[in-house]
Amino acid sequence: MPLYREEGVVLRTHKLGEADRIVTLLTRGRGVLRAVAKGVRRTSSKFGARLEPFMVADLQLFEGRSLDTITQAATLGAYGPHVSGDYERYRAGSVMVETAERLCEGGPAPEQYLLLVGGLRTLAAAKVDVELVRDGYLLRALAAAGWSPGLDECVRCGAPGPHTLMAVQLGGVVCEDCRVPGIPRLDEGAVALLRALLSGDWETSQASSERERNQASGIVAAYTQWHLERGLRSLGAG
Template sequence: MPHYRDEGIVLRTHKLGEVDRILTILTKDHGQVRAVAKGVRKTSSRFGARLEPFMVCDLQLFEGKNLDTVSQVEQLSNYGAAIVADYPRYTAASAMVEAAERLTRESSNSQQYLLLLGGLRTLAAGVHQSSQVLDSYLLRALALSGWVPEFDRCQGCGGEPISFSVHTGFVSCSTCLAPGSVRLGASGLAHMTDLLGGNWEGVGKAKQETKEAVSSVISAYLQWQIERGLRSMNLVER
């Protein structure tokens, strides 16, 4: 049976039988993998605690017909401890891994893995507002999936934009409103630009009402593109 080794982030887990568990893992080099971890729910399991959501592991897996099998696990980073201890971080992280699962089901690359890794690391550090880390991650993940938002100029006339379209990802002026446009103004579009570019100094200067308006737009943009909302988003504190 062929085997391979990769590092990965545990996105979610499901119980299987009495002592086993099915894992959904985003790996660096093999995309999204679904694998069985046998015996991990036993109290005597050597690596059960290493295979919880938000954990980063070095994994050895055997390739199977429908599900792969985890044979060895080494923990690389334990972001889960800091994340689950804080409710805003936990809900933001839950939305991030749910989005990652949806966006990498059919195809993925190392950039999606590294983006999620960086997002969880930032959340665990607690330096930035959890909801803003989530919004930045979602915009970047959508961009890596091919839905790159445009903020520079109106897509109709090239003028000064004030609205963002959750249907197209384009911005428009008051004259050239695109379908699904939400009026955010210059400050809202500047905040989206800062989130996409990782300009945390600029993100921190935004007003709370601007952050909340932009968060709603990003959530709607994600829902439109993946054709379904994220259950975890209902729990995120804004």
Template sequence: MPTYRDEGVVLRTHKLGEADRIVTLLTKSHGKVRAVAKGVRRTSSKFGARLEPFMVADIQFYEGRSLDTIQQAETIASYGADIVDDYPRFTAASVMVETADKVTELEGSPQQYLLLVGALRSLSRQEHPTELTLDSYLLRALSLAGWAPTFDSCARCGEVGPHESFVVQLGGMVCVKCAPPGAPHIVPEVVSLLDALVRGEWDAAEAHTQQNWSKASALVSAYTQWHLERTLRSLEHVAK
């Protein structure tokens, strides 16, 4: 059976037998890959540390019937080394890789791969506040997956805004006519912040208050879990 090579970021690992692990990776060209890394739990393993969560590696795979096998792994970026020592960054990174696991399938997704690697790099270097980095990643990952939130017009009828209500089930801001009873009203500043996070406009996002950050995070959390149709287990550990 053939071998292939790709770069990938480690999403999660599971023990297998006495010394092996099953490693789930998001690769640049082959989408999500589950592969066996043999002997990596032994202290003598040459590349066990290269296959920990949040690490980015250049990997050679041997194609198998149900699971591939990792033959070689060379480190590209060791973001995990900086992230795991800081609890807020560790929990944020955990949410990121769990989300990437949910929004990607077997086909290649270079955009999702590059987005995740960029977010982990930003976390490891502390380029921006952790909570903003996480919320921006979630909104952009969902947008790439086809669930882009609408902020400047009604998500239901298309009427140009600004509007006051945000409804996760409808995909974003909605007008008065489309808003269901009890729909939460969102102040313009929070809408502006959410829009900046989607666009990656960091100066604008960081200029907002901590109170607005918290309100935006609550909306992003609800929006993400609704569209993924499942609870993100790691999200409950993120401090808001």
């Protein structure tokens, strides 16, 4: 069918010609999709604002030879203005959508789609600290992709924890006997924070100290970039 409907999150946009945009979306049913939105840069456009980054929309598209064309867009989640209107939220949102795009390059990933929508909803609501939302999303997105960090038992020998030595390259915590040279020792609270982020326990996460958050955030960044095999541009943006 040349016409079809999809639900999608706008990851990014690029200008095309004088009035059009190419919109990159993470869709529920088709994974990452690039489509043309004609005339959306004109002030008279009826749905240009619905196709800004971080927006969630119900879309009607027309299949094309190289790129499909968006013919209708109805807002399902108006997260764009709330995320883009605050610099720290914008930086966190940029990390999230870039990660989602990288993780979903291979095709449809409904769980990843739902994780991103939920993460952007929480980020836009501004009730949970920005770095916690970002790091919680990253850990859960990696877990959904098959890279859940081991935080309870030694990932090398299986010795029961608690352990505080974190070996990113091995996938989680290790015991003293399995220690790898150069790996960091975390505070017990930082490991507990990583567990809370992985399970979406915002109450425990919000109760963490600045030191614990800094330690956990460093591990999340390293763990994400290790598994994605190349750095995230948005994660390094200052």
